[in-house]
Amino acid sequence: MNTEVVESFVEQERGILFVISSPSGGGKGTLIRRILTYVPRLGYSISWTTRPPRQGEMNGRDYHFVTPEEFVAARTHDEFLEWAVVHNHYYGTSLKVVERELAAGRDIILEIDVQGAASVLRAGIEAVSVFILPPSFEILKGRLTGRQSENAEALALRLQNARGEVEHYREFDYVVLNDDVDRAATQLASIVYAERALRPRQERLAERVLATFP
Secondary structure: OOHHHHHHHHOOOOOOEEEEEOOOOOOHHHHHHHHHOOOOOEEEEOOEEOOOOOOOOOEOOOEEEOOHHHHHHHHHOOOEEEEEEEOOEEEEEEHHHHHHHHHOOOEEEEEOOHHHHHHHHHOOOOOEEEEEEOOOHHHHHHHHHHHOOOOHHHHHHHHHHHHHHHHHHHHOOEEEEOOOHHHHHHHHHHHHHHHHOOHHHHHHHHHHHHOOOO
């Protein structure tokens, strides 16, 4: 194919916003990290949070860990695309970062809880939403217990909120069952590729190909 046509596929006029959510312990982070290693032109928005880092987490890589005062100051200045209080901690997404990436034609993933996802969708922001579904409550409980990142009170709160979070699956465009990491990651990547291939997003490419015909 003509090189110019290939480049037109890479250079989208505007990127796609992917909102990926699940209950705590649903495995959305694992699946996102997996597809980021092999799906090209896919970025990741690092959320702000006031919760303390878990073992192995790094500031600026996993989250921007901030104080409640810093978070409230940023919120007051309308710096968040969405924000929510989840399990007694603040979480938020930088509006500036997301808008910059989308305007540059790069697709970006938001890894957010169901409250944050609901805020984005209610705001009428154009986005593709994906819910990561755990296979069962017992498996979800085992995942949360096994990571040993919360005290007993925090763990009980997450488990208590789990059913209410899962019930939000009806509000999403896609549902991916996370019963097997490899299969679920492949399905999630397929959603990204399918959304990129939608006819309205490929109009410019199609017209450029058509222009090569006599």
